[in-house]
Amino acid sequence: MQKMKTIIKGTILFQYVHHYIWCFKRYMRVQNREYGNWQFIFRYLRNAHIFMGKNKYRKLFSSVTLEELDSKKYKHFYYSIDPFKTIKKVNRMFGNLTIDYSFILNYSLNEMLSMDTECDRREVLQALVGYSKRISKKISDSQVLNKNIFQTYFEQICVEKAKGFAEALQRILFINQCIWQCGHRLIGLGRLDALLYPFYVKDKEEGKLDDATAEMLLKEFLALLHEYYWFKGDVLSGDTGQIIVLGGSDTKGNYLYNELTVLFIKIIGDLMLPDPKILLRVNKNIPKEIIELSLNTIEKGLGEPLFANDDVIVKKLINYGYSIDDALNYVTSACWEPFIEGKSSEQNNAGSINYLLPLQKLLIKENLTLINSADELEQKYLFYLEKYVLEVLNALEKCKYQKAPILSAFIRRKNQEDISNNGAIYSDYGLTTVGLSNVVNSILNINKIVFQEQKYTLQELEKYRRKNFINNERLCLMLKDMAKWWGHDDGAALKVANQIISKANEVILDYSKAIEKGIKIGLSSPDYITAGKRCDASYDGRKKKEPLGVHISASCSIAYTELINFAASLNTERVNINGNVVDMMINPLIIKNNREKFVDFIILAIQRGFYEMQMNVVASTTLIDAKNNPAKYPDLIVRVWGFSAYYNELPEEYKDVLIKRALQNEGVA
Amino acid sequence: MKVLLSNIQRFSLQDGPGIRTTVFFKGCNLRCPWCSNPENILPYMEKYFDDVGEEKQFGFECSLGDLKEEILRDQVFYQGKGGVTYSGGEALLQVENFISLIKDLSQMKINQCVETSLMIPTKNLTMILPYVDEYIVDVKILNSDECKKIQGDLQIYLENLRILRAHKKEFTYRFPIVTGYTYTKQNIDALLELLKSYPPVKMEIFNIHNLAEKKYQMLGRRAFNNKELPDEILRNLQLKIENMGIEASIIKYA
Numbered sequence: 001m002q003k004m005k006t007i008i009k010g011t012i013l014f015q016y017v018h019h020y021i022w023c024f025k026r027y028m029r030v031q032n033r034e035y036g037n038w039q040f041i042f043r044y045l046r047n048a049h050i051f052m053g054k055n056k057y058r059k060l061f062s063s064v065t066l067e068e069l070d071s072k073k074y075k076h077f078y079y080s081i082d083p084f085k086t087i088k089k090v091n092r093m094f095g096n097l098t099i100d101y102s103f104i105l106n107y108s109l110n111e112m113l114s115m116d117t118e119c120d121r122r123e124v125l126q127a128l129v130g131y132s133k134r135i136s137k138k139i140s141d142s143q144v145l146n147k148n149i150f151q152t153y154f155e156q157i158c159v160e161k162a163k164g165f166a167e168a169l170q171r172i173l174f175i176n177q178c179i180w181q182c183g184h185r186l187i188g189l190g191r192l193d194a195l196l197y198p199f200y201v202k203d204k205e206e207g208k209l210d211d212a213t214a215e216m217l218l219k220e221f222l223a224l225l226h227e228y229y230w231f232k233g234d235v236l237s238g239d240t241g242q243i244i245v246l247g248g249s250d251t252k253g254n255y256l257y258n259e260l261t262v263l264f265i266k267i268i269g270d271l272m273l274p275d276p277k278i279l280l281r282v283n284k285n286i287p288k289e290i291i292e293l294s295l296n297t298i299e300k301g302l303g304e305p306l307f308a309n310d311d312v313i314v315k316k317l318i319n320y321g322y323s324i325d326d327a328l329n330y331v332t333s334a335c336w337e338p339f340i341e342g343k344s345s346e347q348n349n350a351g352s353i354n355y356l357l358p359l360q361k362l363l364i365k366e367n368l369t370l371i372n373s374a375d376e377l378e379q380k381y382l383f384y385l386e387k388y389v390l391e392v393l394n395a396l397e398k399c400k401y402q403k404a405p406i407l408s409a410f411i412r413r414k415n416q417e418d419i420s421n422n423g424a425i426y427s428d429y430g431l432t433t434v435g436l437s438n439v440v441n442s443i444l445n446i447n448k449i450v451f452q453e454q455k456y457t458l459q460e461l462e463k464y465r466r467k468n469f470i471n472n473e474r475l476c477l478m479l480k481d482m483a484k485w486w487g488h489d490d491g492a493a494l495k496v497a498n499q500i501i502s503k504a505n506e507v508i509l510d511y512s513k514a515i516e517k518g519i520k521i522g523l524s525s526p527d528y529i530t531a532g533k534r535c536d537a538s539y540d541g542r543k544k545k546e547p548l549g550v551h552i553s554a555s556c557s558i559a560y561t562e563l564i565n566f567a568a569s570l571n572t573e574r575v576n577i578n579g580n581v582v583d584m585m586i587n588p589l590i591i592k593n594n595r596e597k598f599v600d601f602i603i604l605a606i607q608r609g610f611y612e613m614q615m616n617v618v619a620s621t622t623l624i625d626a627k628n629n630p631a632k633y634p635d636l637i638v639r640v641w642g643f644s645a646y647y648n649e650l651p652e653e654y655k656d657v658l659i660k661r662a663l664q665n666e667g668v669a
Numbered sequence: 670m671k672v673l674l675s676n677i678q679r680f681s682l683q684d685g686p687g688i689r690t691t692v693f694f695k696g697c698n699l700r701c702p703w704c705s706n707p708e709n710i711l712p713y714m715e716k717y718f719d720d721v722g723e724e725k726q727f728g729f730e731c732s733l734g735d736l737k738e739e740i741l742r743d744q745v746f747y748q749g750k751g752g753v754t755y756s757g758g759e760a761l762l763q764v765e766n767f768i769s770l771i772k773d774l775s776q777m778k779i780n781q782c783v784e785t786s787l788m789i790p791t792k793n794l795t796m797i798l799p800y801v802d803e804y805i806v807d808v809k810i811l812n813s814d815e816c817k818k819i820q821g822d823l824q825i826y827l828e829n830l831r832i833l834r835a836h837k838k839e840f841t842y843r844f845p846i847v848t849g850y851t852y853t854k855q856n857i858d859a860l861l862e863l864l865k866s867y868p869p870v871k872m873e874i875f876n877i878h879n880l881a882e883k884k885y886q887m888l889g890r891r892a893f894n895n896k897e898l899p900d901e902i903l904r905n906l907q908l909k910i911e912n913m914g915i916e917a918s919i920i921k922y923a
Contacts, residue, residue, distance in 0.1 A: 600751075
């Protein structure tokens with residue numbers, strides 16, 4: 001069966017049909033589309049090509065359509081992707097990662113070619129040389145302003161390292177467009193403030209750059225990365241993985257930042273685009289003005305920067321097994337999963353653990369009359385959890401990845417192998433997890449009404465649950481009303497949650513040792529809606545197919561300080577490092593009326609020790625009105641799981657989750 | 670020792686400096702018709718039915734040990750200027766029951782604030798003076814006869830203000846704008862006089878909102894229907910106060 005599937009997937013017809021559906025779906029979900037449906041189909045039929053076999057990269061880059069040079073759009077840089085041409089995909093494609101852009105800044109393509117002997121990577125690098133020459137000729141033939149400067153950038157990239165700030169930005173754009181062109185998704189941008197700083201300083205010292213020019217260049221750079229927004233979106237529009245990581249720490253815990261850190265945060269707030277996104281690394285020594293500046297951007301509703309707390313994360317990465325230097329140089333893959341910039345090919349979204357599934361299995365398989373206490377229920381749950389996690393891990397091992405020579409060329413490797421063959425210095429797996437809050441609330445609800453108050457027997461409750469609480473709305477509402485354990489720091493929820501996390505850690509560590517490959521998990525997941533659709537009703541008053549809990553957030557109005565205390569007390573030791581985001585809904589008035597105190601709160605929350613934190617600053621009234629009157633809110637941006645997106649482009653179910661959470665936060669629901 | 674509370678609200682941003690935990694005591698000697706915490710008026714637990722029809726109650730008894738534990742949960746967020754605020758109802762009516770906690774937290778250098786109408790027996794105030802750092806004093810009706818309508822005593826109020834001043838305690842005034850009650854020409858004039866005689870470090874003014882309507886319904890009482898005054902009027906008053914050299918701000922409840 002598997003063999004048959006592979007054969008079908010490999011056929012030309014399948015590849016084209018699949019690519020067409022893929023493109024069309026992505027195109028249709030964005031607002032303000034450039035052309036109509038028929039025009040899109042026509043363009044696709046005219047331009048589409050899927051390259052396969054020998055020299056596919058050379059063929060791809062010699063035939064992609066180049067954007068016409070328009071002086072309004074391309075003032076200092078050129079950036080072009082042909083969404084309709086790609087490489088044949090049979091196995092999983094590597095994505096969700098950040099290459100080491102310093103390669104292309106410190107070496108020419110020819111130098112990289114001379115250093116690499118692996119034939120696929122050489123083919124790609126040669127193709128890139130040819131591609132840069134094609135672009136150079138295109139510029140030369142055009143009437144674009146400053147065409148000599150443009151042209152020089154694309155000539156120099158083959159023969160010399162980057163010399164200046166603008167040239168460095170152009171090289172990043174070039175390699176970035178090439179990676180997207182090869183069909184890889186969710187491409188991170190790395191620590192651009194640190195990477196670009198030497199070029200910025202040199203140009204300033206030589207009098208070639210001033211602050212206003214730097215700002216203008218960065219604005220254009222970011223605006224160009226925002227291009228092809230429809231094409232770059234993955235599961236949802238806006239889910240592009242274009243994360244820029246800013247700030248950092250040194251070995252002594254000093255906070256590292258520079259003028260570019262400040263510029264990036266400011267410009268992201270000025271541009272008001274949902275993409276690219278910024279993640280700000282923070283630590284307890286971060287200057288207050290950086291938090292104030294970040295809050296200005298967050299307050300606009302952009303949902304970014306996401307804060308990643310070095311004081312917690314770096315220690316945990318070292319404890320997991322990364323070297324100190326590498327841990328200090330972490331970025332995240334796509335949303336929030338820490339890994340090492342330019343050294344990791346880790347697929348941190350390789351699979352998902354749904355904590356609710358083993359509880360449902362237990363309730364169906366076990367004789368519930370024999371369960372006499374919450375402790376017994378928890379112990380049985382842990383037994384089912386172990387079996388389930390092993391199933392997920394076994395399935396993970398069967399995944400096959402396609403060779404990725406373009407990524408391999410720009411990732412530091414331990415040998416000559418491609419990253420699909422564990423060539424990268426770090427090539428572990430990462431899993432996301434979802435549903436833990438639902439399990440914790442369910443177990444504590446059962447403990448209260450079955451074992452403590454004895455209002456119902458577990459069998460009675462189970463009967464109603466299996467019927468999706470039909471004709472038992474009151475019970476369902478009561479369970480929902482009670483299910484407010486998760487997020488409170490008084491001990492009950494933390495005890496159950498940490499037991500479950502520890503068990504998952506233990507199973508994963510054992511498995512990891514056996515296969516000699518690291519596996520990480522985290523408490524954040526993009527799957528709260530999709531995984532919820534696969535779940536029956538649960539004892540937290542959640543009905544069949546309803547969404548599961550979002551990251552580390554409360555399902556009721558809760559003090560932000562309490563949620564931070566709760567999150568900081570969750571067991572994120574050992575392998576539980578693959579992203580643990582506290583996700584907060586915030587009414588804009590709270591920040592508007594208490595700005596200074598909110599800045600203090602963020603600084604103190606860093607000291608308290610959250611792992612990561614993101615904030616959606618939007619009122620429920622705005623979200624409800626925008627759902628009913630989308631035309632009134634074309635620019636409304638919201639934070640979804642780990643990215644920002646136009647609200648109007650989200651499926652209705654995602655809007656509903658945001659509305660529900662905003663209402664809960666405001667104490668209305 | 671136990672106290673009767675209605676709520677403990679963490680991450681409280683408008684009841685004193687910094688990030689605070691506000692403890693709402695149940696029971697009040699005044700009967701302000703505009704009260705936005707009607708569940709805190711009566712000094713005993715009150716039953717009500719929630720949206721689902723479940724019987725619930727406003728009010729719970731809390732031991733001082735539990736209260737201290739709850740207050741200290743956010744200790745890391747108090748750094749600098751935050752801390753605990755005792756509010757209500759009228760917190761100082763129960764002061765004898767929790768003075769030991771006040772002393773305890775004072776020793777731990779936790780910043781303590783009390784929000785009070787000051788229309789309470791003077792001994793209740795003098796008891797806390799050595800330990801409490803911040804005072805938010807409500808300004809309501811500043812005419813003796815009118816004040817009686819809300820069961821207040823202006824003489825006690827002024828005497829307690831005098832004591833606060835005599836002990837060199839700094840205080841913030843909090844003034845609700847209620848048409849026909851606190852917002853009358855006579856009362857505003859009296860307020861400006863009060864500011865001269867007993868100047869605060871800061872003055873907070875706010876519109877009375879109708880957010881408590883649901884709570885009134887649940888308690889089976891009629892809600893006070895206040896007509897919120899335009900921001901313009903609040904700003905004018907703010908300006909008048911600022912012209913006297915007193916810092917004034919308009920509080921908005923989110």
